[in-house]
Amino acid sequence: MIWRSVDLRRTALRTLLQLQLNMAASTFCPVLLPLSRINCKLNGIYTLISLNKTAAYSTGLSVKKTGAKTGLPQRGGKELRRQIKQVLQPRTERMAVDQDWTAVYPTAASFKADAVPLPVRMGYPVKKGVPPSKKGNLELLKIPNFLHLTPNAIKKQCEALKPFCTEWPAALDSDEKCEKHFPIQVQKKDYVFAGPSLRHPDARIVTLTVKLSSLNLDDHARKKMIKLSGERYNKDTDTLTITADSCPLKQQNHDYAMYMLTVLYHESWKIEAWEKEKTRADMEEYVWEDSPSQKNILETLLRIRPLSEQQEEGEVREELLGREEVQEYKDSVTKLKNEGETEGNMQQYKEAVKKLLSI
Amino acid sequence: CMYVCMCVCVCVRTCITVIEEPDTLFQKLTVLVKGHDKAVLDSYEFFASMTAKELGLTLAKVSEPPKNIERLTLLKSVHIFKKHRVQYEMRTHFRCIEISKVTGSTAQVYLEYIQRNLPEGMAMEVTKTAIEKVPEHIRTPLWGDQSQAEKTSQ
Numbered sequence: 001m002i003w004r005s006v007d008l009r010r011t012a013l014r015t016l017l018q019l020q021l022n023m024a025a026s027t028f029c030p031v032l033l034p035l036s037r038i039n040c041k042l043n044g045i046y047t048l049i050s051l052n053k054t055a056a057y058s059t060g061l062s063v064k065k066t067g068a069k070t071g072l073p074q075r076g077g078k079e080l081r082r083q084i085k086q087v088l089q090p091r092t093e094r095m096a097v098d099q100d101w102t103a104v105y106p107t108a109a110s111f112k113a114d115a116v117p118l119p120v121r122m123g124y125p126v127k128k129g130v131p132p133s134k135k136g137n138l139e140l141l142k143i144p145n146f147l148h149l150t151p152n153a154i155k156k157q158c159e160a161l162k163p164f165c166t167e168w169p170a171a172l173d174s175d176e177k178c179e180k181h182f183p184i185q186v187q188k189k190d191y192v193f194a195g196p197s198l199r200h201p202d203a204r205i206v207t208l209t210v211k212l213s214s215l216n217l218d219d220h221a222r223k224k225m226i227k228l229s230g231e232r233y234n235k236d237t238d239t240l241t242i243t244a245d246s247c248p249l250k251q252q253n254h255d256y257a258m259y260m261l262t263v264l265y266h267e268s269w270k271i272e273a274w275e276k277e278k279t280r281a282d283m284e285e286y287v288w289e290d291s292p293s294q295k296n297i298l299e300t301l302l303r304i305r306p307l308s309e310q311q312e313e314g315e316v317r318e319e320l321l322g323r324e325e326v327q328e329y330k331d332s333v334t335k336l337k338n339e340g341e342t343e344g345n346m347q348q349y350k351e352a353v354k355k356l357l358s359i
Numbered sequence: 360c361m362y363v364c365m366c367v368c369v370c371v372r373t374c375i376t377v378i379e380e381p382d383t384l385f386q387k388l389t390v391l392v393k394g395h396d397k398a399v400l401d402s403y404e405f406f407a408s409m410t411a412k413e414l415g416l417t418l419a420k421v422s423e424p425p426k427n428i429e430r431l432t433l434l435k436s437v438h439i440f441k442k443h444r445v446q447y448e449m450r451t452h453f454r455c456i457e458i459s460k461v462t463g464s465t466a467q468v469y470l471e472y473i474q475r476n477l478p479e480g481m482a483m484e485v486t487k488t489a490i491e492k493v494p495e496h497i498r499t500p501l502w503g504d505q506s507q508a509e510k511t512s513q
Contacts, residue, residue, distance in 0.1 A: 108476070144478035146402045151409060158413035161472060163375055165414055165465040166382055172460070178386055182490035185386065192474050193482035216498060262496055269500035 090114035105148040183214035205245040206253040225268035286337035383463030387488040394481040420457040
């Protein structure tokens, strides 16, 4: 009884091995999982066979099926054992130079010394020695490898991805054109990382940048908008930056930033009653009309050439202001006040004064 | 007998649908990758730049911002021995890949491909600068007529 059961088990094992080798001989074997477990009911016995990973690879050999009942003949046994021995050798021995590497490493996988035909050495060398070889090398296992992303693999995958891409419109080839047709810039950030949570707190922040010159604003609206934005306006680049981070979602922050821009725009066009009381101190830039400088100049000129009785004061004023030297003086003073004191500005002022007083 | 069956994918081209909604336009797409190992970063940079070239994207800049080293000095022993300490440091290397002028669909495809192949132990920060038109409600002022009336009265 015992003898027969052992025989049956051995036969079952041999038949299964032959089946596996048969399957391995076919082309789609590399796709099999490295550890294939075949649960098989054979002759009423449940056999759980766990096959070695190397046995799952393609052998390229054809195995003859022998009779199972009387037991395998000696020659068949030797042949089978030789083939199994070949299978147990590293796969690199059977690799062709022009093989398809994407079939060996189709996805990201750890480094397998028996599957990579490169003489790689890694690790700290022993005294008067070389770095350890690839067999059983933990350092090679630890480091992420890019064996699945060879140039060939990248090309193949990009070819497959190309149908999903769209082209950039050819009309927008320069930054100026982009600025002209699409003045608003929205900046958003995404994060990919490993941690206890997948969410990054800064991912909700949205920054909106727009140049005021691209918006439909008149003089008063522009000045009011600059005053309302305060710190968010950059005078050098004429950009208004609105950062929204109060809402939990990115889309909400984007909507809020657009809402802020809309409100700023429409408020800046409104003229309130109290805006009439704008004094000289509130002005953003120096204006020469009705300034002490203008009064002084007129007084000085009138003193140089005193008023005759026929001429009226108003006319004389107009005439004096219309003179070229006075205009030059006005330009130089405005420049000095607005841009600050520079060599060029001071020179211009000096020349203007000399001309006026005809020195 | 047991056979392994392979599922054959249906032709990819039938899955592509074109929607009427206009594509978002990105003036700049900045991918900043952080890692502890410079060799891995080098390989990833090669992979990312090659992908960009294959997909026809313009690589504006590929730079290496300076590394950041965080150092700690801790006590070597569990109890007393204040004079004996041990020092650790954590080096974070960076790589910045800037792509200019991409459409929303292309950016999505590129980023998804890049992110799926991000190696373990590396982090990524993506900054997208989208360009938009001035919306309808900001074209003309709501209170424009009122301001005109005010001006004429003055």
